[in-house]
Amino acid sequence: MVSDEARVPLRRLGVLTAVLVVVGLVVGGFFLFRGHRSPEQGARLAADSFLTRLAAGNIAGAYDQLCNETRGRVERDDFVAGIGGRPAVSSYRIDDVVATGPQDATVSAALVDPGGASTAYEMRVTDDRGTWRVCGNPLDAAA
Numbered sequence: 001m002v003s004d005e006a007r008v009p010l011r012r013l014g015v016l017t018a019v020l021v022v023v024g025l026v027v028g029g030f031f032l033f034r035g036h037r038s039p040e041q042g043a044r045l046a047a048d049s050f051l052t053r054l055a056a057g058n059i060a061g062a063y064d065q066l067c068n069e070t071r072g073r074v075e076r077d078d079f080v081a082g083i084g085g086r087p088a089v090s091s092y093r094i095d096d097v098v099a100t101g102p103q104d105a106t107v108s109a110a111l112v113d114p115g116g117a118s119t120a121y122e123m124r125v126t127d128d129r130g131t132w133r134v135c136g137n138p139l140d141a142a143a
Contacts, residue, residue, distance in 0.1 A: 040097045042132035043105030043125035050123075050134045051092040051109060059083050067128040067135035079138065087113040092121075103127035 046065065053062035063071070063079045089111045096108040105125050110118045124136040 039099035039102060039105045039127075042127060043099070043107050044094060044097045046125045046132035046134060047094055047097070047107040047109065047123060051089070051094070051111070054083070054089045054111075055091055057088070062138075065134055066138060067126055067133040069128075070133075070135050070138060074138065083138070087115075087117075087119075090114045100124075 050062050050065040053059070053065060059080045060076060062083070063076050066074070066079075091112045093110045093112070094107060095110060097105055098108075099105045103126055107123050107125055109121045109123070111121045112118050123134050123138070125132055126135045128135070
């Protein structure tokens, strides 16, 4: 028979074990599911981040939102000069996001310049090593 003095540490051990199991499940679930997004959701967030930087005039920051493949083809200075030579983007509207595969989507947006003129813009967005990024030719803004 177990004495009353021995039961207290056993109860504490049981409670501690239960707490550790629950914490482990929560932390494990977080790391398991944190990067899992649908193509539409991931693409929309990436496009929003890219276009927000353009609208804020942070062209170099928008460059950082490009996929590795595109950054390998287009130098930062060329991107900044190419985008900087176009009418400024004062705001934008994402009109549509269409998944073209499990790791690719096409985002259609309207870019609005300071005068209020709207230009259609379509971009390919991909899951680039776990991070959704704008890919393709970012200097070809016409849809």
